[in-house]
Amino acid sequence: MEKLKMHSPDLTQDNIARLRELFPGCVTEAKSEDGSVKLAVDFDQLRQELSGSVVEGPQERYHLNWPGKREALLTANAPIAKTLRPSRNESVDYDSTRNLFIEGDNLDALKLLQETYLGKVKLVYIDPPYNTGKDFIYKDDFSTDVGDYLQQSSQTDSEGGRLVANTEANGRFHSDWLSMIYPRLKLARNLLRDDGAILISIDDNEADNLRKICDEVFGEENFVGQIVWQRSKKGDSKLIAKVHEYILCYVRDKDSVLVNGPWRRPKEGADQVLAKYAELRASLGTNHEAIRAEMQAWYKQLPSDDPRKAHKHYNWSDDRGLYFAADFAGPDDGRESRPRHDILHPVTGKSCKKPSTGWRWDEEKTKWALAQTPPRIHFGPDETTIPTRKSYLFEIDSEPYSSVFYRDGRSATLEVEELVGKGWFPFPKNTDVLTELIELVTKPNDIILDFFAGSGSTGHAVMKVNQAHGSKRRFILVQIPEETGRTGYATIADITKKRLREVGKKITSGGVIGAGDIGFRALKIDSSNMADIFYSPDALENSNLDMFVDNIKPDRTPEDLLFQVMLDWGVDLSLSIIKQTIQGKEVFFVDGNALVACFDAHSGIDEGFVKELAKHQPLRVMFRDAGFKDSAVKINVEQIFKSLSPSTEVKCI
Template sequence: MEKLKMHSPNLTQDNIARIRDLFPGCVTEAKGEDGSVKLAVDFDQLRQELAESIVEGPQERYHLNWPGKREALLTANAPIAKTLRPCRNESVDFDITKNLFIEGDNLEALKLLQENYLGQVKLIYIDPPYNTGKDFIYRDNFTASKEAFEIFSGERNEEGGRLVSNPETRGRFHTDWLNMIYPRLTLAKRLLSDDGLILISIDDAEQASLRRVCDQVFGEQNFVSQLVWEKGRKNDAKYFSVGHEYMLIYAKDLVFLRERGEVWREEKPGAREIWAEFLRLQSIHGEDYVAMEAAISKWYSDLPKGHPSKKWARYKRVDKNGPWRDRDISWPGGDGPRYDVIHPETKQPCVVPEAGWRYSSSDEMQRQIKLGLVEFRKDHTEPPFRKAHIRPIPDAAVEDQVDGDDESGDEEADAELATQVRGSYFYKQSQVAVKYLRKLMGAKVFSNPKDHDELARLIEYVTPRDREAIIMDFFAGSGTTAEAVMKANAVYGTNHRFILVQLPESLEDALASTTGTAKKTVQAAINLLKKNTRPLLLSEVTKERIRRAGEVTLKEDSHEEWKKDIGFRVLKIDTSNMADVYYVPDALDKAKLDLFVDNIKPDRTPEDLLFQVMLDWGVDLALPISKQSIQGKDVFFVDSNALAACFDASGSIDEAFVKELAKHQPLRVVFRDAGYKDSSVKINVEQIFKLLSPTTEVKCI
C-alpha cells in the first residue's frame, strides 16, 4: 500500500516535469543523494533544442540579479517536512468557518499550501516590510554576507582587496530585502488562479526593486497598474512632503482577463441609496411603475442639499430593471451605421439620427429592443431613445455600452451611468485607520495599519465576477485584510474567504529593540495580551483584532446574501507529525527497529494527523470535518466523503471494519500503519475497496 509523502511538494521536480512535457528528450532519470530516483535535466540536449535563444556567460543582457538570488530560488523550491496543527481554542467557529489563520513563517506556509490551493487564489494582497531600516526583515538562510556582497558588486576582489573607495552598503541593504521577497512571490504566483491578481503595498524605499522583481516573477506583460495612495502631508519635510504609498497590481495572466472581457467598475456615490429606495418602492407598488415614478421623484426632491444621490435625479423613470433616464441613440462622433428601425405603432421606419444609429447592426438594435432598453416616441418622425439604468443591465452590454460625455451641456452626473473606472490616484488620510483601530482595540497597538474600508472597496472592484473568492495575505500584520474581506462580504453580499499568515514574532524582543512612539505601541500591545492572558506574540494581537472586527461587522447592517462568516481556523506551523524513521527508514540501525513500531511522534493528536494528511493530499483545509464512531473506532470525514481517516493505533482494524467503512464510498481513505490487526488485513484493504468502492484512493501513514 502506498504511503503519503508527508512533506511539501518538491517544486524543482515539478519544474523539470514541465520541461519534460515540452522537451521529453531533454529529461532523464538519475539517482539523488539519498539514493532515490529523480528527474534530471540533460542541459547539453536542452541547449541544442534552444540553440538560437541561449544567453550564456558575460554576454550583455537585461536582467535583475543580486547576491543570494540563486540560493533564494533553490530554497523556495526545496520541500520541507513540516505540518499545520489545528488550534481549536484560539479559533472562532472552527467547525463551520471557511477562513484560515496560519501562524508561522510565511515562506514555509506558502510551501505547505502548494498542493491545497494551487491555481485557486483569486486575490493576494500583501503589505510587506518596507525596508526602511526600522521594520522587521525575515531572515532566511540565504542572505549574503557583507564580504560576499562586496566581491559580487566589485568593491573587493577575491583576495579581499578594496577596489572602490565608497562601499555600496545601501546595495546590500536592498539585497537582504530582495532575498526575502523573491522566493515568497515565486511561490505565491503558483497559488493564483488564471484570472488571479496580486496587490502589493510599498513605499519609495523598495518600489523600484519591487517593480523589477514583479516583472521577473509575473512578467512585464502582466503589469496592471501602480496606484498612488495619498495619506496626508507632513510639515517636517526639508524638501518635499512625501505622504503617499504605492500599490503595485499584477495579473497572473492579463491576456486571459482581456479575452474573457473582464471589466472593472464601481458604483458612484449615491447610486446604492437610489437602488435601495427602488427596492423599497417595488415592495410597496409591485409593477405599478407610474406610482413608483411619482414616489421616487418626491424622494429625490426631499433629499437634503448636498446628498450624493441628488445629482442622479434624472434617473426618475422606472421599469422592471430599476430607475432609468433617456439617452441619445446616435453613434458617438458621427458617421454611424444606417438601417431601418420600424416603429411598433405606425409600422414605418423611424427617422435615422444624423450621426447614425448607436448600435452597429440591425440585429443588435433588435436585441436591445427585445430587452426593453429602447423606448419609441409617439410616431416614426423622431428617433427612439435608449434607456440608461442606474445599474447597467448585464445582458445589454455591447462594446460601446459604457456611456461617455457624448452630450454637450449635460452635467457630469448625467453624462455617465452610475458606475466609474477607478483612477490610479486616491486620497484617504492614514489617521482614519489609526483612530478606528485604536477605538476597536482600546489602545494604539499597531503603528501603520491599512484602511480596511479602502481595501474592501478594492476587493469588490477587482473581483466583479466572483462571489466566493479566496483572498490571501501572507504578511497579515494588523489583520486588516481579514476585516476588509468581512466588510466587503457584509456590504456587497459576497462570501469571499480569507487565508492569513503571520509570524509569531516576540513582542518582548520588539520592545527591547524599539524606541520612542514605536516602543509605546509595542507596550500597549503587550498590555492588551496580558489582560487577556495571551502569549506575548504579534500573531496574538492580529487574531484579537480579527475577533473584535468580526463582532463589529456582525452588528452592522449587512447584505442579505452574506452568510455572516466571521470565524477562522487557527493552524500553526510545526515540525512534521511523523518521526524521522518515516522519511529515512533505510538509514535506521536494524537493531533499533523495534523502538519504532509506531512512526508517529507521541505528542500528536488524531486531528494533527488529519490536517497533515489533508495537506499531503491537497484537500481544502477549510472543508467541514465530522467524526463518527464505526465499530468503536473514531473515523474523521472531511466534507462528507472527500476524505475518510482512521488513525486507530490499537491494532484492531480488521476486514469487517474496512468493509463497513467502504460502504461510505469516500474519495480517499487513510489508515495508520499501527492500526491493522495483522499484515493480512493491510494487504487486503486495497482489494476490499476495489470491490466495494472502486473509486476510493487508499493510502497509509
C-alpha cells in the same frame, strides 16, 4: 500499500518534469547526494535546443538580477518537512468555518499549501514590509545546499528568529528584501486561479524593484495597473511630502480574467439614488412628471459634497427607469460623413433639428432605439429641440476602478484600536479600501489569501463583504508569531486572532441575519509529525530497530496526523471534520466520505473494522501502521476495499 510523502512538493523536480515535456532530450537521470536517482537537466543540450541566430547565455540581456537571486529561487523550490497542527482552543467555530488562520513562517505556509490550493485562490492581497530601513524582513537561510535543506527544515526552530532589521546601512539592503519577496511571489503565483489576481501594497522604497520582479514572476503582459493611494492631505518633508503609497496589480492570465467580463465598481451614491427612485415609483406609479419634480427637489436639499448629488442630472423618468437626457450629437472631429438622417418628432411628425456635427448613431441603431418600449430617445416639446439619448442610471451604475484615489489612513488605526486596544499596530490597512478591492476582483464563493496578515485587515474586510452581500467568500491568513516584547499580546499573531474574534462578535451583536462566516480555523506550522529518524534512516543502528514499530512523534495527536494527511492528499483544510466511534475506535470523516481516517495505535484494527469502514464508500481512507492487529490484516486491507469499495484510495502512515 502506498506511504505518505510527509513533506511539501519538490518543485524543482516538478519544473524539470514540465521541461521534459517540451525538450525530452534535455532531461536525464542523475544521482543526488543521498544516493537516490532524480531527474536532472542537461544544460548544454538545452542551450543547443534553444539556440538560433543568437545564443542566450553570456550575452547581455534585459532582466532584473541581484546577489542571492539564485539562492532565493533554490529556497522557493526546495521541499520542507513540516506540517500544520490544528489549534481548536484558539479557533472560532472550528467545526463549521471555512476560513483559515495559519501561524508561522509564510514561506513554509506557501509551500505547505501548494498541493491543496494549487490554482484555487482568486485573490492574493499582501502588505509586505516596505523596506524603509526601519521595519523587519524575513531572514531566509541560504547557507546550505538543497541536499541539506530537507533535513534542516524538519527541525523545530524559534519562529521569532526569522525576522531581522534591514537597515539602510546594510550593504545588501535591496538584495535582501528582493531575496525575501521573490520566492514568496513565485509560490503565490502557483496558488492563483487562471483568472486570479494579486494586489501588493508598497511605497517608493521598493516599488520599482517590485514591478520588475513581478514582471518576471507573473509576466509583463499580465500587469494591470499601479494604483496610487493618497493616504493624507499633507506631510512633512524638506523637499517633497510623500502622502501616497501604491497597490500593484497583476493577474495570473489576463485573457482568462477578461473572459469573465471587465472589473467594475459601483458608482458612489448611485445605489442610494436608485433606492430613492424606487420609493417614488412605489408611491407615484407612472406619473413621471411628478417623479421628476420629486427627484429634483430631493437632489436640491442634499449637501454639495454628498456623493449622491453627483447624479443630479439623472432626474427624468419613464417606464424603464431613471435616466439622463444625454447628448446625442456625434463628436466634433471634422468628419462630414457623420449620420444626418431625419428623426421625426412623435407629436408633430416633423423632422427634428439636427446637431451641427451629425448624430452619434447611424440610422439603423436610431431605428432600433425608437422601436424600443419605451423609446430610448428623448424628445423636446416639438421638432425645434434636438433629440437626446436616454442614459439609464441602472445600466451605468458601475465604473472602472480608478488608478488614483484618496482615503485617509487614520481611520484604519482607529478601527484597529477599537478592537484590540491602542498602540498595538501602527499603519494598518483601511478595510473599506480592501472591501472595494475584494468586491472588484472576486465572486461570492472565492478564496482570498493574505500571507502578510499583520493585524488581520484582509480577514476583517472579507467578513464585511460577506455581511453586506450575504456571500460566502473565505480567507486564508498567514502571520508569523513575531514577538511584541510587551505584556498584553505576546506576538503579532495574537493580535491578528484577537481582531478576528472581535470583528465576529461585533457582527453577531448587530443581529444581522445571514451575516456569513465569522469564524476561523487556527493552524500552526510545526515540524513533521514523523520522528526525526524517518528522514535519515541510515543513522539508525540495528539496536534501535524497534523504534520503527511506530514512527510518529509521541506528542502528536490523531487530529495532528489528520491535517498532515489532508496536506499530503491535497484535501481542502477548511472542510468539515466529524469524529465518530466505530467498534471502539476514533474515526475522522472529512466532508462526509471525502476522507476517512483512523489513527488507532493499539493494534486493534482487524478485518471486521476495515469492512465496516468500507461500507461508507470513502474516496480515500487512511490507517496508522502501528494500528493493525497483525501483518496479515495490513496486507488484506487493499483487497477488502477493492472488493467492497473499489474506488477508494488506501494509504497508511
